[in-house]
Amino acid sequence: MKYLEEYRNREATEVFLKKISETVTRPWKIMEICGGQTHGLVRNGILELLPQEVQMIHGPGCPVCVTPKSLIDMAVQLMEQGVIMCSFGDMVRVPGTSKSLLQAKADGGDLRILYSPIEAVTVARENPDREVVFFAVGFETTAPANALSVLHAKKEGLTNFSLLVSHVLVPPAMEAILEDEFCAIDAFLGAGHVCAIMGMEAYFPIAERYKVPIVVTGFEPLDLAEGIYMAVKQLEEKRVEVENQYSRVVKREGNTAAIKVIEEVFEISQREWRGIGPIPDSGFRLKEAYADFDAERKFQVRSNTSEQASGCIAGEILKGLKKPHECKFFGKECTPAQPLGAPMVSSEGACAAYYHFSGNLIKN
Amino acid sequence: MNKDHIELGHGSGGLLTRELLDELIFSTFSNEQIDQKHDGAILPMSGHVVMSTDTFVVSPIFFKGGNIGELAVNGSVNDVAMCGGIPRYLSLAFVIEEGLPVADLRKILESIRHAAEKSGVQVVTGDTKVVERGKGDKIFINTTGIGTLHPKAHIAMQRISKGDKIIVNGSLARHGMAIMSEREGLEFESEIVSDTTHLNTTVEALLDRFGNDIHLFRDATRGGVAGVLSEIATDTAKGVFLKEAWLPLEKQVEAACEMLGIDPLYVANEGVFVSVVNGAIAGEYVEALRSMEGNEDAAIIGEVTETKPGMVILESKIGGKRVVTPLIGEQLPRIC
Numbered sequence: 045m046k047y048l049e050e051y052r053n054r055e056a057t058e059v060f061l062k063k064i065s066e067t068v069t070r071p072w073k074i075m076e077i078c079g080g081q082t083h084g085l086v087r088n089g090i091l092e093l094l095p096q097e098v099q100m101i102h103g104p105g106c107p108v109c110v111t112p113k114s115l116i117d118m119a120v121q122l123m124e125q126g127v128i129m130c131s132f133g134d135m136v137r138v139p140g141t142s143k144s145l146l147q148a149k150a151d152g153g154d155l156r157i158l159y160s161p162i163e164a165v166t167v168a169r170e171n172p173d174r175e176v177v178f179f180a181v182g183f184e185t186t187a188p189a190n191a192l193s194v195l196h197a198k199k200e201g202l203t204n205f206s207l208l209v210s211h212v213l214v215p216p217a218m219e220a221i222l223e224d225e226f227c228a229i230d231a232f233l234g235a236g237h238v239c240a241i242m243g244m245e246a247y248f249p250i251a252e253r254y255k256v257p258i259v260v261t262g263f264e265p266l267d268l269a270e271g272i273y274m275a276v277k278q279l280e281e282k283r284v285e286v287e288n289q290y291s292r293v294v295k296r297e298g299n300t301a302a303i304k305v306i307e308e309v310f311e312i313s314q315r316e317w318r319g320i321g322p323i324p325d326s327g328f329r330l331k332e333a334y335a336d337f338d339a340e341r342k343f344q345v346r347s348n349t350s351e352q353a354s355g356c357i358a359g360e361i362l363k364g365l366k367k368p369h370e371c372k373f374f375g376k377e378c379t380p381a382q383p384l385g386a387p388m389v390s391s392e393g394a395c396a397a398y399y400h401f402s403g404n405l406i407k408n
Numbered sequence: 409m410n411k412d413h414i415e416l417g418h419g420s421g422g423l424l425t426r427e428l429l430d431e432l433i434f435s436t437f438s439n440e441q442i443d444q445k446h447d448g449a450i451l452p453m454s455g456h457v458v459m460s461t462d463t464f465v466v467s468p469i470f471f472k473g474g475n476i477g478e479l480a481v482n483g484s485v486n487d488v489a490m491c492g493g494i495p496r497y498l499s500l501a502f503v504i505e506e507g508l509p510v511a512d513l514r515k516i517l518e519s520i521r522h523a524a525e526k527s528g529v530q531v532v533t534g535d536t537k538v539v540e541r542g543k544g545d546k547i548f549i550n551t552t553g554i555g556t557l558h559p560k561a562h563i564a565m566q567r568i569s570k571g572d573k574i575i576v577n578g579s580l581a582r583h584g585m586a587i588m589s590e591r592e593g594l595e596f597e598s599e600i601v602s603d604t605t606h607l608n609t610t611v612e613a614l615l616d617r618f619g620n621d622i623h624l625f626r627d628a629t630r631g632g633v634a635g636v637l638s639e640i641a642t643d644t645a646k647g648v649f650l651k652e653a654w655l656p657l658e659k660q661v662e663a664a665c666e667m668l669g670i671d672p673l674y675v676a677n678e679g680v681f682v683s684v685v686n687g688a689i690a691g692e693y694v695e696a697l698r699s700m701e702g703n704e705d706a707a708i709i710g711e712v713t714e715t716k717p718g719m720v721i722l723e724s725k726i727g728g729k730r731v732v733t734p735l736i737g738e739q740l741p742r743i744c
Contacts, residue, residue: 048666057726089728133669159592159668265726400733 051264052088060269061093067276068097073228074275075221075364077214078183078235079106079393080263086397088265098276101364102394104217104320105235107182107210108134109362109386109393112316115210116140118345119179122208123153125343128171130156130164131179132186138389145179161186161193161207168197168205177339180207184238187211187328188302191309194330194337206339209329212315214238215246216326220317221363222254229364231275234260236267236290241306243298247286255284262290309334318386319358356385361394368398375399414508419538428536432510436517437524441497441532449532451497456557458493460484463550469516471590473582473602476549477519479678482606483629484553485527489608490625490681492561492615498524499552500534505544516547527606529553558612560619567623568644572712573690575683577610577703578603579656580633584675585664592668598660603679610700614683618693621686628680631735634673636682637710637720638734648720650710650732673722674735684712 050056076082082102085091091100104110117140123129129145136145136157149155154174158164161178168176180190190207197205214235221227234247239260247258257278261271271289278285288294306328315327330338339345355373360366368374368387378384380396387393409431417424434442441449462483469476481498488495500520504513524531582603589600611625626636633655641648657665657672665672679702685693690708697706720732 052725054726087730088724088726089730090726091728093726093728265724265728400731 048264051262051266053266057265057269060266060273064098064269064273064276065095067273067280068095069280071097071099072230072276072279073099073101073364074231074233074272075101075103075229076233076261076268077103077105077218078233078238078263079109080237081233081235081261081268082106082394082397084263084265084268086400088268090265090268094272098272100272101229102361102397103232103364104221104317104362105183105214105238106387106393107186107212108138108389109358110212110317110319111135111138111181111210111386112318113140114316115181115208116144117142118340119145119177119208120148120153121345122177122339122343123148123155126154127175127177127343128154128156128167129177129179130158130161130167132159132181133157134389135179135181137383138386139383161190162196165193165196165200165202165205168202169200172204175204175206178205178207179210181210183212183214183235184242184306185240187306187310188241188299191305194309194334195305197337198334203336206337206342207330208339210315211310211328212317213312213326213328215250216323217317217320218250219254220320220323220326222250222256224363224365226365227363229256231257231259231279233268233271233275234258234286236260236262236294239290239294239298241299241302243303244286244288244294244296251284251286257284258286260286260288260290260294262293317362319356319362321359358385358387361387368395371395409510412510414504414506414510414513414538416506416538416540419504419536425536432513432517433534433536436521437500437531439530439532441530446533449497449499451532451554453496453554453556458488458491458495458555458557459552460487460491461550461552462487463548465545465548466587467545468587468590469512469546471602472586472599474604474678475516475519476547477516478523479604480549480551481520481523481527481529482604482678484551485529486607486627486681488553488555489611490563490627492558492563492625493555494558494612495527495529495553495555495608497532497554498529499550500531501550502534502536503544503548504536504538505546506538506541508546513547523606527608558615560615561622562620563622563625565624565640565643568640568646568684568712569623570646570712570714571687572623572684573687573708574637574648574650574710574712575685575690575694575697575706575708576628576633576656576680577607577683577697577706578680579658579661579705580628580677580680581661581665581672581675582658583678584632585661585670585672587676588668588670589664594664594667600658600660600664603677605679605702607679607681610697610703611681613700614693614696617696618685618689621689621693622683623686624682624684626682628677628682630676632672632674632676633680633682633709634671634720634732635734637732640684640712641718641720644712645717647713647716647718648710649713650720650722652722652724654707654709656705656707656709673732687711
């Protein structure tokens with residue numbers, strides 16, 4: 045597969061791993077923002093190939109993990125009211141207060157797992173007498189397609205289609221992490237696909253204000269090794285810059301057509317992050333002009349649930365203060381089959397990634 | 409039959425049932441046993457008998473490379489073969505949802521007849537039930553395979569020991585990805601075709617030649633190769649070491665897995681089986697396999713170790729290691 049095999053090449057990856065070892069002189073903590081990067085690091089066994097000075101901290105960039113329980117509860121309520129709920133695959137197993145979407149389906153709800161929100165518009169067209177709701181979770185990466193689904197539905201005059209929006213943004217989350225008094229992160233790997241959409245502009249002020257190097261990085265082993273090397277090199281050379289490892293995909297200005305679609309449909313709003321709490325200006329909601337497509341306003345669903353203390357340390361894990369295996373529930377009370385918290389559900393979640401790919405290695 | 413669709417009456421035991429049986433079932437499978445029209449079959453067998461049963465609920469029922477009918481034959485035939493049996497007879501039971509086009513049923517029966525012929529088994533008894541619309545999903549099929557034990561077969565988990573090699577007979581994940589691309593309406597440059605096939609002739613030839621050196625056969629259906637290997641590691645309390653670079657994968661299957669965020673190790677196969685064999689004969693075994701039609705992509709993918717007991721460890725293409733755990737629930741595609 046072109047553009048994949050080249051970036052999974054053992055020799056090329058080893059070149060950067062060797063350079064990391066040769067460059068590093070002292071311990072550094074580097075946070076990879078994106079869950080896809082966490083997945084890549086553990087799936088390819090990169091963590092154990094890094095010198096012990098380089099510690100990777102797994103960031104909050106797993107959309108499934110940060111979607112608050114209250115939104116899942118709303119989705120469950122909507123299913124119980126008889127709507128067709130459409131969702132991305134890994135969202136369906138995340139536990140809400142009483143159940144997950146998959147459990148709501150087992151109880152008789154109509155749940156469709158889709159690959160694209162545009163498919164949900166088709167579902168709405170084919171079921172004119174049913175209400176169809178797409179559970180629009182995700183970071184900036186999924187926002188253009190979600191926005192486009194609203195524009196498509198509007199153009200077609202569909203009145204039975206809406207979004208349950210839980211969109212979050214990367215830069216405010218990074219700032220929230222950096223503001224934490226216990227934050228010990230020396231550098232970031234920026235989320236490649238988020239930057240492919242939004243560009244890199246938002247990261248320059250963050251790097252400058254918090255004196256933290258940011259390397260926009262891809263997802264394949266070679267990308268990750270090179271991104272980590274670039275971050276270590278900056279740290280060792282006492283430089284603070286925003287660099288772009290993923291230049292084959294990311295342009296500084298981003299994807300302007302996609303940004304235009306997002307800006308047409310969404311506006312910035314406060315969002316609650318599971319495990320972290322509310323962060324101002326950290327997400328999207330539908331603009332007033334598209335209120336008819338906002339499931340929350342359309343159905344008047346409300347959730348009074350607040351984050352209950354289950355003993356889950358998801359917040360500390362998402363902020364990089366603890367590693368998954370430092371949780372006393374990890375692999376015991378909390379497993380992917382019986383998750384206590386969201387990072388154990390999605391394969392991008394730090395806990396699930398550890399459980400699936402390296403948890404047992406660590407314990408032994 | 410003068411009906412175009414299956415009705416509840418076809419399962420009532422009355423005239424419609426008689427018509428369905430006579431015109432579709434008995435005429436398709438005519439043989440010495442089934443022609444008796446008994447309530448069951450009386451089979452001339454002696455020695456150790458191998459038996460296995462399986463139920464098939466696949467959706468869609470027609471897919472690239474096959475349909476639910478041949479899947480149902482191959483499934484039970486292969487399960488008997490995996491125990492070291494030579495499959496001889498098959499039972500065949502249908503649960504049909506009211507409204508199934510008779511033309512579809514004919515097509516499925518024809519595939520069953522063809523698949524049974526290819527694998528050398530006779531359909532000797534069966535059953536047909538019809539359920540109300542909405543109480544099923546077009547058609548469910550149960551088959552039970554019965555066979556005699558191959559004289560040289562000695563298949564048992566307990567025989568697996570350190571240094572045994574793990575071998576697959578072909579490229580992975582074709583069936584599951586064919587089904588998934590059909591469901592998702594995905595098109596690739598070259599089609600992904602299900603690998604559904606009968607394995608008994610291959611297995612019989614391997615047993616003839618390598619007999620006692622074969623410690624285990626297991627077909628990698630639901631749960632994929634990862635599922636089989638996890639079972640081996642857990643049940644033997646030995647380690648299984650795999651190399652990602654050695655896994656045989658077709659380009660388009662790899663691309664489909666990549667696109668849908670699915671790990672091919674967990675994807676269902678219908679014509680892939682795992683052999684665990686004495687390390688000393690592994691090279692010869694793979695060569696023998698590769699010379700058999702349909703097994704050209706056979707490969708050694710790993711070995712049994714004493715380290716990391718109970719675990720499957722995979723060395724990634726770049727040389728890192730990770731644990732391969734059994735699948736939990738359904739494999740779900742990732743968001744981005």
